[in-house]
Amino acid sequence: MSSTTAATGAEGRVRKDPEGAGRTDDVPPRPGGNGLRKDRLARHNLAGWLFSTPFLAVFLTFMAFPIIATLLMSFTDFGLRNVTDPLSAQFVGLDNYTKLFQDEKFVRALLNTLYFVVLGVPLTIGSGLVTAVLLNSGIDRFRTFFRVGFYAPVVTAIVAVAVIWRFVLDPSEGLIAGVGHQLGFSTPDFLGSETLAMPSLIVMAVWRNMGTAMVLFLAGLQAIPTEVREAARIDGANAFQELRKITVPLLRPTMLYVAVMTTIGFLNVFEEPFVMTQGGPNEATMTLSLDMYREGFDFFHMGYASAMAYVLFVIVLAVTSLQLRLLKDKTS
Amino acid sequence: MSRTTLSTGLALTLVSAIALTGCGSGGGEEVAADAKQTLTVWAMGEEGARLKPVAAEFTKEHPNIKVKITPVGWDVVHQKLVSSLAGKKLPDMAQMGSTMMGEFIALDALEPVDTKAFKRSDFFPATWDSNVRDGTAYGVPWYADVRALYYRTDLAKKAGVTKAPTTWADQQALATAYKKHGAEYGTQLQPGATGAWQGWLQYLYSTGGELLGKDGKPALDSPQAVKAFKAWGSYFDKGLAKKNFTPGEDAAKDFSNGKRPMFQSGPWMVQNINDQHPELKGKWAVAPVPGDKSSTSWVGGSSLVTFKDSAHKAAAEEFTKYLATPKVQAHWYEVDKTLPAAKAAWDQPAMKNGDSSLPVFEKALGSAEAVPPVEKWNEFAVQIESALEKIARGADASATAKQLQKSAAGLVG
Numbered sequence: 001m002s003s004t005t006a007a008t009g010a011e012g013r014v015r016k017d018p019e020g021a022g023r024t025d026d027v028p029p030r031p032g033g034n035g036l037r038k039d040r041l042a043r044h045n046l047a048g049w050l051f052s053t054p055f056l057a058v059f060l061t062f063m064a065f066p067i068i069a070t071l072l073m074s075f076t077d078f079g080l081r082n083v084t085d086p087l088s089a090q091f092v093g094l095d096n097y098t099k100l101f102q103d104e105k106f107v108r109a110l111l112n113t114l115y116f117v118v119l120g121v122p123l124t125i126g127s128g129l130v131t132a133v134l135l136n137s138g139i140d141r142f143r144t145f146f147r148v149g150f151y152a153p154v155v156t157a158i159v160a161v162a163v164i165w166r167f168v169l170d171p172s173e174g175l176i177a178g179v180g181h182q183l184g185f186s187t188p189d190f191l192g193s194e195t196l197a198m199p200s201l202i203v204m205a206v207w208r209n210m211g212t213a214m215v216l217f218l219a220g221l222q223a224i225p226t227e228v229r230e231a232a233r234i235d236g237a238n239a240f241q242e243l244r245k246i247t248v249p250l251l252r253p254t255m256l257y258v259a260v261m262t263t264i265g266f267l268n269v270f271e272e273p274f275v276m277t278q279g280g281p282n283e284a285t286m287t288l289s290l291d292m293y294r295e296g297f298d299f300f301h302m303g304y305a306s307a308m309a310y311v312l313f314v315i316v317l318a319v320t321s322l323q324l325r326l327l328k329d330k331t332s
Numbered sequence: 333m334s335r336t337t338l339s340t341g342l343a344l345t346l347v348s349a350i351a352l353t354g355c356g357s358g359g360g361e362e363v364a365a366d367a368k369q370t371l372t373v374w375a376m377g378e379e380g381a382r383l384k385p386v387a388a389e390f391t392k393e394h395p396n397i398k399v400k401i402t403p404v405g406w407d408v409v410h411q412k413l414v415s416s417l418a419g420k421k422l423p424d425m426a427q428m429g430s431t432m433m434g435e436f437i438a439l440d441a442l443e444p445v446d447t448k449a450f451k452r453s454d455f456f457p458a459t460w461d462s463n464v465r466d467g468t469a470y471g472v473p474w475y476a477d478v479r480a481l482y483y484r485t486d487l488a489k490k491a492g493v494t495k496a497p498t499t500w501a502d503q504q505a506l507a508t509a510y511k512k513h514g515a516e517y518g519t520q521l522q523p524g525a526t527g528a529w530q531g532w533l534q535y536l537y538s539t540g541g542e543l544l545g546k547d548g549k550p551a552l553d554s555p556q557a558v559k560a561f562k563a564w565g566s567y568f569d570k571g572l573a574k575k576n577f578t579p580g581e582d583a584a585k586d587f588s589n590g591k592r593p594m595f596q597s598g599p600w601m602v603q604n605i606n607d608q609h610p611e612l613k614g615k616w617a618v619a620p621v622p623g624d625k626s627s628t629s630w631v632g633g634s635s636l637v638t639f640k641d642s643a644h645k646a647a648a649e650e651f652t653k654y655l656a657t658p659k660v661q662a663h664w665y666e667v668d669k670t671l672p673a674a675k676a677a678w679d680q681p682a683m684k685n686g687d688s689s690l691p692v693f694e695k696a697l698g699s700a701e702a703v704p705p706v707e708k709w710n711e712f713a714v715q716i717e718s719a720l721e722k723i724a725r726g727a728d729a730s731a732t733a734k735q736l737q738k739s740a741a742g743l744v745g
Contacts (some may be wrong), residue, residue, distance in 0.1 A: 058385060079436065080414070080438075080439065080707075081439065082440070083414055083415075083417060083418040083439070084417060084439070086418075117361075140568075166579075166580055170578070171576075171578070172516075188393060188542075189576045189578070189581075191576075191578055192576020192577060192578055193576065193633075276579065277579065278523060278525050278579060280525050280577060280721070280723065281524065281576060281577060281721070281725075282524070282718075282721055282722070283718075294714075297411055297712075298710050298714075299708070299710055299711050299714075324388070330718065
């Protein structure tokens with residue numbers, strides 16, 4: 001909350017001036033001397049406040065208020081019948097939170113989400129890094145073409161992506177099934193199988209997100225001085241050694257950013273199961289966000305869904321701070 | 333007061349002003365039917381667009397009432413209605429899906445139907461009953477959906493079946509015959525996920541079961557329910573229907589290419605097949621849903637509701653009356669291809685000269701039963717759907733039914 005500290009800071013500064021303590025209220029400021037300085041300071045603050053008012057208004061109405069309201073709501077039984085009179089919701093303490101961990105569906109969704117993150121994040125970072133390195137050094141002529149190609153999935157609407165991936169994965173007429181048929185082996189029903197549905201969504205998510213990682217890594221790679229690489233090569237390092245000992249360590253700041261952002265994105269996974277499987281088959285692809293959405297908007301258990309949101313928030317916070325600690329730049 | 337605090341105060345006032353303008357005003361004075369006014373109506377998706385010219389006709393008869401139709405997508409309408417209710421910004425009237433009735437009745441958002449203007453006996457009883465809670469009706473049936481069996485007659489003939497299946501055993505025999513003669517699956521049947529209950533409820537009703545018992549509690553582990561679960565599940569056991577659900581499956585496509593030459597669905601499929609697969613003409617037929625004790629479908633569709641906070645209730649009643657007249661109901665069939673809920677509409681020329689499948693649907697409507705208005709229908713349906721998914725995947729029907737009964741018991745009552 002930077003705004004509060006700024007406010008107290010400004011007040012503090014005014015009060016520190018012993019002479020001016022009562023004067024601002026009682027005596028009109030005299031021209032020259034202390035009065036002028038104080039006047040200027042106040043005017044200065046006023047301008048600052050006026051400039052930040054639009055931001056503050058938007059922030060308080062659309063961010064701070066919902067965040068606090070959700071927290072409060074998570075301790076109530078807020079449901080459909082309370083929408084007309086929000087204050088009639090009953091305070092239930094930690095009931096929602098204790099209920100969550102006895103809710104089989106929630107636990108399943110939690111495990112599914114962790115599965116998605118544990119497999120999806122390293123794959124996204126890995127494939128993003130590899131394509132970035134290849135694009136940075138290997139291909140010269142079609143660089144822009146490939147950059148656009150790999151980044152296109154990131155900016156494509158999820159609905160279009162879903163249409164394409166359903167076609168790819170369709171068990172009877174899909175791309176994979178067709179190729180398999182030509183080669184003479186049968187392909188499974190990817191989205192219909194409890195064991196394969198989640199891996200299919202992970203592959204899709206990696207495909208969708210590696211473009212972002214790639215672009216960030218490309219930027220990071222440009223920042224690595226060529227002298228270091230040259231020195232390594234003169235010392236006789238091969239391509240793999242160069243990647244491991246030069247590129248990856250020097251990319252650490254980028255890596256940290258990519259890892260944190262990808263993990264947060266993957267922990268919040270919603271779109272892929274929403275458009276592809278609706279959480280099925282048999283809840284094999286039910287994720288935290290999807291479960292939260294259904295509880296909140298399909299069933300209108302707002303209190304319960306708010307508690308879910310805060311559990312997810314705590315998980316994101318914990319994982320992120322762990323990452324920040326582990327991947328911190330140790331050279332500085 | 334120093335300027336710093338002044339400006340903080342200013343900022344706060346601004347913020348709260350913005351926050352407060354979000355909360356609108358409540359309802360006002362009732363406006364008489366003959367006063368000049370604008371009636372706001374929400375209708376779903378395509379139907380909203382199709383309703384506009386009909387509303388224009390209405391305004392010709394009632395020049396003082398302008399009708400403003402807002403089409404709202406089926407997928408978002410529930411959320412929009414709930415948030416408008418919370419913000420007191422509801423329209424005067426809306427089209428309401430039959431399974432949403434229970435919830436909005438419970439929320440006390442709907443105005444009871446004026447029984448002097450609308451009579452139960454004018455409509456198919458099931459369409460009326462799905463709007464009734466504790467003896468009070470809250471919506472006037474507009475159009476009805478009822479299930480029927482669609483099957484490929486050409487492929488049936490090839491497989492040696494010449495008559496429409498009328499019993500559960502007939503239906504399964506036909507599915508088996510289809511499969512033997514080259515169909516990938518004998519029938520299309522949704523094994524789970526959203527909407528799966530729509531393929532099962534006719535089994536329950538046809539064997540004399542009920543969703544809610546006489547005591548108003550769920551009756552999902554009754555002997556009839558178990559029997560319905562078993563009959564439904566047998567198609568998956570025997571490999572006659574696909575066990576895995578794929579979102580976005582196109583029943584009409586699989587029907588036309590003969591991969592799944594049979595399914596049960598609502599009246600809109602007649603139009604879908606005619607439009608998308610004209611080459612199928614004469615190669616398929618519609619029959620009543622095969623039954624056990626009886627052939628009993630359930631009724632879906634939409635009703636017209638007036639909201640309690642509306643200031644234009646009299647005008648809303650006029651518009652509802654207009655839409656419920658036999659002529660307009662029959663015209664709506666021509667425009668929208670949905671079935672009239674008013675019985676008299678079926679004597680109109682538009683209905684008499686309509687599609688050849690209409691008599692099947694008319695008969696089904698007469699014998700159909702209502703889906704009771706359950707406040708937490710969404711949750712209730714999800715419980716049924718997850719039980720169905722388990723059964724499709726081979727779980728024991730009676731054990732699953734017991735479990736379902738337990739989880740559904742907390743949702744109703």
